[in-house]
Each structure stands twice: as C-alpha cells, then as structure tokens.
Amino acid sequence: MSVLSRINAKLDGMAPGDREIGRYIVDNPDQMLRLSTAALAAEIGRSQSSVVKFSQKLGYASYQELKLAVSEAKAQDWQVPAGVIHGSIEVGDGFPVILKKLIGSKLLSMQQTVAANSERIISRTLELLDGARRIHLVGVGASSLVARDFSYKLMKLGRNVLHDSDSHIQMANASTLGPDDVLFALSYSGASIETLRIAELAAKRGTTVIAVTGLHDNPLNRVADIRLYTIADEERARSSSITARDAQLTLTDLLFILLVQKQPDANDYVHNSEAAVTVLKAERST
Amino acid sequence: MSVLSRINAKLDGMAPGDREIGRYIVDNPDQMLRLSTAALAAEIGRSQSSVVKFSQKLGYASYQELKLAVSEAKAQDWQVPAGVIHGSIEVGDGFPVILKKLIGSKLLSMQQTVAANSERIISRTLELLDGARRIHLVGVGASSLVARDFSYKLMKLGRNVLHDSDSHIQMANASTLGPDDVLFALSYSGASIETLRIAELAAKRGTTVIAVTGLHDNPLNRVADIRLYTIADEERARSSSITARDAQLTLTDLLFILLVQKQPDANDYVHNSEAAVTVLKAERST
DNA sequence: CAGATCAAGGAATAAATTATTCCAATTTCG
DNA sequence: CGAAATTGGAATAATTTATTCCTTGATCTG
Numbered sequence: 166m167s168v169l170s171r172i173n174a175k176l177d178g179m180a181p182g183d184r185e186i187g188r189y190i191v192d193n194p195d196q197m198l199r200l201s202t203a204a205l206a207a208e209i210g211r212s213q214s215s216v217v218k219f220s221q222k223l224g225y226a227s228y229q230e231l232k233l234a235v236s237e238a239k240a241q242d243w244q245v246p247a248g249v250i251h252g253s254i255e256v257g258d259g260f261p262v263i264l265k266k267l268i269g270s271k272l273l274s275m276q277q278t279v280a281a282n283s284e285r286i287i288s289r290t291l292e293l294l295d296g297a298r299r300i301h302l303v304g305v306g307a308s309s310l311v312a313r314d315f316s317y318k319l320m321k322l323g324r325n326v327l328h329d330s331d332s333h334i335q336m337a338n339a340s341t342l343g344p345d346d347v348l349f350a351l352s353y354s355g356a357s358i359e360t361l362r363i364a365e366l367a368a369k370r371g372t373t374v375i376a377v378t379g380l381h382d383n384p385l386n387r388v389a390d391i392r393l394y395t396i397a398d399e400e401r402a403r404s405s406s407i408t409a410r411d412a413q414l415t416l417t418d419l420l421f422i423l424l425v426q427k428q429p430d431a432n433d434y435v436h437n438s439e440a441a442v443t444v445l446k447a448e449r450s451t
Numbered sequence: 452m453s454v455l456s457r458i459n460a461k462l463d464g465m466a467p468g469d470r471e472i473g474r475y476i477v478d479n480p481d482q483m484l485r486l487s488t489a490a491l492a493a494e495i496g497r498s499q500s501s502v503v504k505f506s507q508k509l510g511y512a513s514y515q516e517l518k519l520a521v522s523e524a525k526a527q528d529w530q531v532p533a534g535v536i537h538g539s540i541e542v543g544d545g546f547p548v549i550l551k552k553l554i555g556s557k558l559l560s561m562q563q564t565v566a567a568n569s570e571r572i573i574s575r576t577l578e579l580l581d582g583a584r585r586i587h588l589v590g591v592g593a594s595s596l597v598a599r600d601f602s603y604k605l606m607k608l609g610r611n612v613l614h615d616s617d618s619h620i621q622m623a624n625a626s627t628l629g630p631d632d633v634l635f636a637l638s639y640s641g642a643s644i645e646t647l648r649i650a651e652l653a654a655k656r657g658t659t660v661i662a663v664t665g666l667h668d669n670p671l672n673r674v675a676d677i678r679l680y681t682i683a684d685e686e687r688a689r690s691s692s693i694t695a696r697d698a699q700l701t702l703t704d705l706l707f708i709l710l711v712q713k714q715p716d717a718n719d720y721v722h723n724s725e726a727a728v729t730v731l732k733a734e735r736s737t
Numbered sequence: 738c739a740g741a742t743c744a745a746g747g748a749a750t751a752a753a754t755t756a757t758t759c760c761a762a763t764t765t766c767g
Numbered sequence: 768c769g770a771a772a773t774t775g776g777a778a779t780a781a782t783t784t785a786t787t788c789c790t791t792g793a794t795c796t797g
Contacts, residue, residue: 180774198519201754212776217756228755233484236522260573263712264565267705272558279550287546306728307603310596314696317593356732407704410600414700418693419553426549442592446642466745487783498747503785514784 167238168231169194172223185209186219194239202228267407274408275415277396281380282416290391291423293373294324297347301372302328303335303363304351307410312351315417321438322424332359339363344371352376353395353409355383364388377416379409454520455480458509471495472505480521488514553693560694561701563682567666568702576677577709579659580610583633587658588614589621589649590637593696598637601703607724608710618645625649630657638662639681639695641669650674663702665695 172187179187189209190197197205202216220231294300300319304312309330316328327338336359342348348367352360355378364374368388376389379397386392395412458473465473475495476483483491488502506517580586586605590598595616602614613624622645628634634653638646641664650660654674662675665683672678681698711721 182775199515202756203754213754214756214758214777215775218775221756230485233522236519260570260709263708264705267708268558268561268565268701271561271701271704272554275554275557279554284546305731307600310600314593314596318692354732358731406604407707411700414697415554415557418557419550421693422549422553423546445591445644446640468746488785489783499783500748500785500787501746504746507785 168223168234169238182211182215183219183222185211186216190235194235198232198236198239270408271411274395274397274412278394278412278415279419281394281396286391286393287419287423290375290393290420291427293347293375293391294319294349294420294424295427297325297373298343298345299325299327299347301335301338301342301346301348301367302326302351303332303339303348303360305332305357305359307406308351308353308357308360308413311410311413311417312349314414315349315421318417318421319424322421322428332363335359336363336366339366340370342367342370342372344373346372348372348374350374350376350385350389351413352385353379353397353413355379355381355385357385361385361388377413454509454517454524456524468497468501469505469508471497472502476521480525484518484522484525556694557697560681560683560698564680564698564701565705567680567682572677572679573705573709576661576679576706577713579633579661579677580605580635580706580710581713583611583659584629584631585611585613585633587621587624587628587632587634587653588612588637589618589625589634589646591618591643591645593692594637594639594643594646594699597696597699597703598635600700601635601707604703604707605710607721608707608714618649621645622649622652625652626656628653628656628658630659632658634658634660636660636662636671636675637699638671639665639683639699641665641667641671643671647671647674663699 169191173191176184176187176191186205186209189205196208200208203213206213206216217228220228223231225231225234300316302312302316312328313330316326319326329335329338339348346367348364350360350364355361355376361384364376364385365388368374368390373391374389375391375393376385377393377395378386380394393416395409395416397409397412455477459477462470462473462477472491472495475491482494486494489499492499492502503514506514509517511517511520586602588598588602598614599616602612605612615621615624625634632653634650636646636650641647641662647670650662650671651674654660654676659677660675661677661679662671663679663681664672666680679702681695681702683695683698
C-alpha cells in the first residue's frame, strides 16, 4: 500500500499533532516534498521535532526516507488517483475522475498481477504449455472469454488447444485428457463448481492442472499442480469484475508473449494466421 | 524529457568530473536517491562540493530538487517504459523488460483511447444506449469476445441485448432491427467484411449505428452515425492484437461504468445478477 | 615561450536541515 | 487521587548542503 493510503488509514488512531501533520501530507504531498521539517512544522503550526518523530513513527529511518516514499506514492497517482484514497467509483464522480479511477484500477491490477507471480513459476508454466500434447482451457462466465482469447492466441502459435464456452462440453472433453496434456483453469473466485469439477477430473486422470485464481485460498487452487495468481481490486465492488478480467488477460498475454519469445518460428505462424484472415477484410481505403 | 534522459544526453559535453557524477546517477538512480551529496561523492571518489555544483549546473536550485526530479523521472518509466521509447518487444528481452513493455503498452493504449473520445461523443453514446429498445452487438474474431463481454455487462443492467459469436446469426438478427434499436459494431480495422455488411444493413433499416474502430479512415466508420475510437500500438506489431483488444475493453468498460452511474437502481441489478450466480460456486473454505 | 586567463575541482567553512535529548504539560489508568 | 505513560515543544547535537576560496593545469596571446 502507498504511504499516503497508509497515513490516511492510520489518521484516526493518531495523536492530534500527528494527525495534523499526516493530514497535511496526504492533502499536499507536492508541497510536502519541497518543505524541510522546520518549514512543514511552521506550515501547520507545530514543532520541527514533531515532524521528525512523525516520520519515525511511520517506520521510516529519516524524514528523507518519508519524502522518498511520498514521492513514489505520488508517482502511483495513476494507481490511486489524486487524493481519492478510497477510490471506488462513486455516483457523484465527474467524467475526468471516472477516467482516472478506471484506468488507475486497471493499471493497479495489472501491476499487482505481474508482481504476484514469480519468474520461476511463470517459466515452469511455459515449459508445461510448451511440452503439452494438448492444452485444455476451462473457465465459465467472464473467465470463459479470457480462456477463449488465450486459446485463439495459442492456436496462432500452432498449438493443440481445446476450449468450449459450454461447461458440459468442457467436461466431456476433459474425460479424454491424459498425463501428457495440460489443463489451464481460470476462475477468479477459485470456486466455480463446473471449473472445479473439471479440474478434479483432470487431476484424477493424471493431467497437470494449472490454476489461475485470486490470491486467497480456494478449492481450485488446492487441486492444482501449478498456481498462478490474479489480483483484482475487490474493494471497489463496482469495477471488480472488470479488474479480475484484466488481471487474467494480463497474465495470459504475458504467457503468450513469452511463448512467442521461446518459439523461433512464432512470427511465421502468427503472420500466416493473420494473412489468412485478411481475405475477410474489405479493401481499406485511404 | 526526464532528467535522466537529459543528463544522459549532455554526458558527452561535460567535464570529466561531472560526467562521472552524471553517469552514476543515470546508472543508479535508486541508490542516488538515498545518498547524501557527501556519500555520493565518496561513492565515485569526488568531492562533495562537486555534486552540489553538478545539481546547480543542471538548473536545479538544490541537490534536493535534483533528487525530486530523479524520483519523478523514475516514476514516469512506467508510463513510457524504461528508456525504450520505441519499445516493441524483442527476442532478446529479459523477463523484467518484457513485463515493463507489456504493461507500458497496455497502459498507453488505455490512456490514448480515453483521450481519443470526447466527453461529448461519449455522452451522446450513453443516451443512445440508454434509449435503445434493443442493443445489437457485432464483432468477429477478437472483437467478438469484447462484444460478448460488453453484452454480459449490459445484461447485468437489465438491458435488452443481442449478440452471437457466429456472424451469420448476427446477420440474421440484424434483419430484425428497426429505428428504435442501436447497433454497436466493433472492429479495430473497420474493414471486417461481416461486421461491415451487418452495419450497412442496419443503416439501411434506419437503425443507429455506433462504430468502434481505429483512428484511421475506414469503411465501417463511414456508415456509422456515431464514431468511437480505439487506439492500439500498431508499431509494436507483436502486441498489436493485445492492445487493440485492451483499447476496446477500456472503452466498453467506460461506457458500462457510466451507464451504471446514470441508472439509479443499477446496483440492485448488478447485485441480484451476481447473487444468482453464487449458487454455482463451491463453498469457499477459510 | 612567458605570462595572462580561465575552467575544473577540491578543502575549508558557513549555513541549513535533521535528529536527539530533555523536560513540562496532559492524559490515562489503576 | 496519584503513578505511569504519552504528547509535544525547546534546546542542542549531528549531519547535510551550499558557498567561498584556492590550487592546479590547460589554453590563449603577444
């Protein structure tokens, strides 16, 4: 969490003096960055030493450290837009604020998602996808769309992929899985009953199961051999399903790009597959 | 331009001492932020005063100002990823570089997309979607997934929506359109033949056509009543279809959120629809 | 080539900022 | 009510930054 959110959260539990200092910093991070401890103290009518102590109480070694943290937090303003620390999208928000919050929460979930999966686990995933006889993608609802998107991309790379948006068909397909196959299961909650049953069946048949779920402990997670995580912005309920989908797409896009990197002839495949489609395009006029 | 690029550019014209200081800062901005002038000087074997003078020669009032600028520059790296301004993803790129480029290009297309559509045209679109008897969504390939995602969201709001991933079905449906309906057509190229034909048919039947295409002139654009734009990163060919899809999603997400804002009882609808789905979730264990 | 001029850069020092200590005033809690 | 803890400021110590001054060496000039 950013310093500013942290300060804001602790504000209520603080002594009056500290609260004033904290509020000033949260409200005027820009000014704060250019003020010395003495100047900041003067600004709010407190003593210079209080400011130093404030920094230390927050766990920073020095006032300078606090400044660095604030500066970094400000940079993340895209992530937690201007001042709106509790940034769910509200009914009263104007157009520009909504834009900022939307893009901010999307960016945040992307960043957190790539941060949540170690390079080690990603490269293990790549090996599995790379070595699989067939890749079976499952997911229901919004996750089904992500699965399909990913399946299109994998097909462009010439992989053997299977996905259907109907979960009964998915289940039927799953009964043909074997140890050389990989099941790639997407569910943010990790609790979608159809996806879970399919994963259980696949696991029983010796198929490697890759689960893409939220960070919480969940049933799907538990049957999986490889656990990938997507981070969505759960607090901001209204945009929740949006960021969960974005997080899944970020992860699958990343896997796709890394597969392209690994596969020397990937460009040919992608190019051919795109060229094939152009016969369905109208003449593009200038 | 960021301080770091500026320093880097001037490096050659600098006195040897300054050059050393500049190079250190460009190479280790993170360390630099935590070093005092004296410590930085010691690090590269120069005098403390040189460091101060270096800051002043760059036009900053103080060493602290330079630090602030560096901190800010580091932050902007996210927005236009690390030095790689023309940053298509290359075969030789390492894992962290790929992450940065991927998120960077996604962010860029989102930002440019929201910037490309004026508030005026967006609110006109909202009125149309709001007043439509039925909303017909069309798109093929990757655009079809976006259309479906948007259709799910509109359904959650209780709207009358129609979408099928099969373009023949889409066409058949389109023949039932009337003047009170709205056709929402997605195609980044604006030249997908099926989508175009459907839009033409709709236009002939007096249906309002909203087109979501790239910024270039294109056939779909020309038959549309309302033109919305998505900006994708065309230079970076490899990630092109990724950012085109992200741009479309950003736009449809934005429209969805704004519709929610307009509709007083939206939360009830969304909540009910999500509650209905939870019966298909397994017990979530702790 | 000698001497003047100037830029580079360090040492010393002045100025400022930050951190610590100590203490008085309040609040909290038994 | 009184002891203990907390708050927060004044004074001061320590550190950091900025300026001044000076040496060195390079360059220019007559």
